[in-house]
Amino acid sequence: MSKNLTKRSEDYSKWYNELVVKADLAENSAVRGCMVIKPYGYAIWEKMQAELDKKFKETGHQNAYFPLFVPKSLFEAEEKNAEGFAKECAVVTHYRLKTDPEDASKLIVDPNAKLEEELIVRPTSEAIIWSTYKGWIQSYRDLPLLINQWANVVRWEMRTRLFLRTAEFLWQEGHTAHATKQEAIAETEQMNNIYADFAENFMAIPVIKGRKTESERFAGAEDTYCIEALMQDGKALQAGTSHFLGQNFAKAFDVKFTSKEGKLDYVWATSWGVSTRLMGALIMTHSDDNGLVLPPNLAPIQVVIVPIYKGEDQLDQISIVANELVMDLRSKGVSVKFDNRDTHRPGAKFAQYELQGVPLRIAIGPKDLEKGTVELARRDTLTKQFVEKDQVIDTVVSLLSEIQESLHQKATKFRDEHITEVTTFDEFKNVLEVKGGFISAHWDGSAEIEQKIKEITKATIRCIPFDGKEENGVCVYSGNPSKIRVLFAKAY
Amino acid sequence: MSKNLTKRSEDYSKWYNELVVKADLAENSAVRGCMVIKPYGYAIWEKMQAELDKKFKETGHQNAYFPLFVPKSLFEAEEKNAEGFAKECAVVTHYRLKTDPEDASKLIVDPNAKLEEELIVRPTSEAIIWSTYKGWIQSYRDLPLLINQWANVVRWEMRTRLFLRTAEFLWQEGHTAHATKQEAIAETEQMNNIYADFAENFMAIPVIKGRKTESERFAGAEDTYCIEALMQDGKALQAGTSHFLGQNFAKAFDVKFTSKEGKLDYVWATSWGVSTRLMGALIMTHSDDNGLVLPPNLAPIQVVIVPIYKGEDQLDQISIVANELVMDLRSKGVSVKFDNRDTHRPGAKFAQYELQGVPLRIAIGPKDLEKGTVELARRDTLTKQFVEKDQVIDTVVSLLSEIQESLHQKATKFRDEHITEVTTFDEFKNVLEVKGGFISAHWDGSAEIEQKIKEITKATIRCIPFDGKEENGVCVYSGNPSKIRVLFAKAY
Numbered sequence A, B: 001m002s003k004n005l006t007k008r009s010e011d012y013s014k015w016y017n018e019l020v021v022k023a024d025l026a027e028n029s030a031v032r033g034c035m036v037i038k039p040y041g042y043a044i045w046e047k048m049q050a051e052l053d054k055k056f057k058e059t060g061h062q063n064a065y066f067p068l069f070v071p072k073s074l075f076e077a078e079e080k081n082a083e084g085f086a087k088e089c090a091v092v093t094h095y096r097l098k099t100d101p102e103d104a105s106k107l108i109v110d111p112n113a114k115l116e117e118e119l120i121v122r123p124t125s126e127a128i129i130w131s132t133y134k135g136w137i138q139s140y141r142d143l144p145l146l147i148n149q150w151a152n153v154v155r156w157e158m159r160t161r162l163f164l165r166t167a168e169f170l171w172q173e174g175h176t177a178h179a180t181k182q183e184a185i186a187e188t189e190q191m192n193n194i195y196a197d198f199a200e201n202f203m204a205i206p207v208i209k210g211r212k213t214e215s216e217r218f219a220g221a222e223d224t225y226c227i228e229a230l231m232q233d234g235k236a237l238q239a240g241t242s243h244f245l246g247q248n249f250a251k252a253f254d255v256k257f258t259s260k261e262g263k264l265d266y267v268w269a270t271s272w273g274v275s276t277r278l279m280g281a282l283i284m285t286h287s288d289d290n291g292l293v294l295p296p297n298l299a300p301i302q303v304v305i306v307p308i309y310k311g312e313d314q315l316d317q318i319s320i321v322a323n324e325l326v327m328d329l330r331s332k333g334v335s336v337k338f339d340n341r342d343t344h345r346p347g348a349k350f351a352q353y354e355l356q357g358v359p360l361r362i363a364i365g366p367k368d369l370e371k372g373t374v375e376l377a378r379r380d381t382l383t384k385q386f387v388e389k390d391q392v393i394d395t396v397v398s399l400l401s402e403i404q405e406s407l408h409q410k411a412t413k414f415r416d417e418h419i420t421e422v423t424t425f426d427e428f429k430n431v432l433e434v435k436g437g438f439i440s441a442h443w444d445g446s447a448e449i450e451q452k453i454k455e456i457t458k459a460t461i462r463c464i465p466f467d468g469k470e471e472n473g474v475c476v477y478s479g480n481p482s483k484i485r486v487l488f489a490k491a492y
Helices: A012-022 A039-058 A072-077 A079-085 A126-136 A181-201 A248-252 A277-286 A311-331 A346-355 A366-371 A389-417 A425-434 A447-457 B012-022 B039-058 B072-077 B079-085 B126-136 B181-201 B248-252 B277-286 B311-331 B346-355 B366-371 B389-417 B425-434 B447-457
Strands: A026-028 A035-037 A069-071 A088-100 A103-109 A114-121 A145-154 A168-178 A207-211 A223-230 A236-246 A256-258 A264-266 A268-275 A303-307 A336-338 A360-364 A373-378 A384-388 A419-421 A438-442 A460-465 A485-489 B026-028 B035-037 B069-071 B088-100 B103-109 B114-121 B145-154 B168-178 B208-211 B223-230 B236-246 B256-258 B264-266 B268-275 B303-307 B336-338 B360-364 B373-378 B384-388 B419-421 B438-442 B460-465 B485-489
Touching (some): A012 A026, A035 A168, A072 A126, A072 B103, A223 A389, A303 A346, A425 A447, B072 B114, B181 B236, B223 B389, B223 B485, B236 B277, B311 B336, B346 B360, B366 B373, B373 B389
Antiparallel strands (some): A145 A168, A236 A268, A360 A373, A373 A384, B208 B223, B438 B485
């Protein structure tokens, strides 16, 4: 495995693309726009899944599974949804191939196997789920209905990038139904908070919580909450969204319930999701010119032990120490790998684990055996230290939590340094050009101005932050009065 | 929730269909042949997934994710695979819908968005995976490659039944690559053994391990191993398969490796899978006329506590005892639910949990409070006992493992009683008609005879059992000499 990564300062985008492939996270497939998630990348995704799934279940959600296909008519039922999503999508029109009568080595679509109604490969599942909920919800006793689905979805994107924008991606989508508006709004908030907590405390990614403007909202939502992260190149990345859907879907699919008081009403809905895009956020928050840097919480291998040896005898002796460390570390819940492959030299192994972001590396050579020490190297700081053998376990355990914390702090510092308050539009453009990051600016609330700023600068309103304080000002573009600052940025 | 299940003796098929829906496991969706797996059903599937995933990882496999779509040309590359699978499948021909110019409320397929090459929704992933492996495998150092994928697949089945045969289903598919034939065969065996162990010891389903005849083999396999279970109605169900693929896919996709000795050769392959069909096997092995019966290992709720009370005061007092039991049981790893809903009467709750197969039910009423006891009811035997409060935890823990064991024994006894050795074809037909089950008969090894027997009786050769002993005999149909008995049955 060769390093030779492009430097971030040279070409951030190229660095990202190379890193994803060289660190064995994912690659492009034979299918346009669809990725293969390789075992190492998938192992990180599994850790995200496990933690999120736990948080969902702790808050009373259950998993279920709904069909991959959505009949075209279901999209027609919910106009706004159709406008937003049902356009660029994979359409199944036939259900059979047959051998080409003119060339037996070829397959052709059987024209006699045309579907009566086309099926859309789900770009999101509101339509199919709400058509199902109609049969599940009659009374207040059936509410709240708190369901999540882990699934693949397909959106026919023209320009794709591994993890960040792919035609097929993996995600979870929560779809809940409630008796009251207040309860649905509380759920929308709760899930956005869960995403924020997960990003900050598990992925070590600082995020800003806020709501989207109307033009950035999910089609069919009355309100979209989000968490916005900042990548190292100064571009923002939407890391998760939680939508208050009002009664839109209930009305489109006629989902009513009888209240305790015997009144019939439409139910209130939310939906919320995060996707394999988070892999992109992870990479672009922590990694460096040497490769991936992983927070210990997400590292498939937290500690790797590499033996430095000449001949079988030395390896045997090192293995005794190494295997003992493996056992002791595992008993502390640390995931550890002893890489005793004789097909690769230590240098190649060092390079591989650096590239793949393994948080701690232990090297053991003959001199270490003599001195009763090991060499312990930290991936995030690239620092090394010698540690007494009987101190290794404690040192590793405490370093892992230190690294987790330190990555979060470093990313938070970077993010905070890249939120710039501006007053004039010249300042706005200048900061965006020179420094990037979030620009905190007054905006008059008009979609037209938002659009103009976007056209001129390519920056969009990432969110209206929840923690924004009221402040009298004037819109950075129109000069109209404004009460609150919003965050602009160029975004992934 | 109404019971009113059709009795198994009246109409087994109807009983099954009703049970799946009434026990809240799954239901048909708005998409022909596709099911919705409801939260309770999905929770059972998640338990299967977790246990299998652990077993796969313990044996060195890693998960990955490959695209949903397979370009048509990749199927053409592997002829046998194409013959077997690429025919009845969902075909994506377009990538965009647009608003109907004649009716703005309708969507139509945009004729300008036709794909150059049609995409098949994966019916299985050998083709896409082996086209990917070509880039991953160069040397013996890259082998073995041991990968599993959890995914949805689609096969355009004409007649569908919930869990047993659906157009879309969930499964795992392992795809491994090896340097030698022996190693690939050993992997094929290992995975079939893992499936058998999982079925027997986790699902309490007895299975027979064997190999498929050539005509029942997976298209493209050189050998197919399987586990075959027997349902209560005397029909067999293939519960898992493991395929030795030889060098077929390596040749079709040109996947070669350089051996330690520097020789270039095609790699050897296996694939193996189990699916949501296992849910059908689970239901039809253990359940009864009252509803679902779940082995404790698979029960989302192992113990339910139902309070019997009049008024808030009684409920409060019962809740103290119940909550203590909940805590103590959870600390022993038992999943327990205290159902204190005031929207349902105890009778309705009893009926629901019986229908849903919760292994143990604890009822606590005011008399129990006085006497310091609880009423403990077993779902599998429908027996009840009173247990002293301080004996509840131990009794529950030991009953759960007793139930697991007892279900396995009961199913094994039934299965063993339904393996009938026959000598003549009249006997064969008679046993199949009157008793069902597996028919152990001599067969001369000819595909033609196998086909004739199938045409006459609808029974197929489920497998050539691995534990069959050599025995001189004559084929039950042709009278030709035969060395071994095979197992025939009608099958799901």
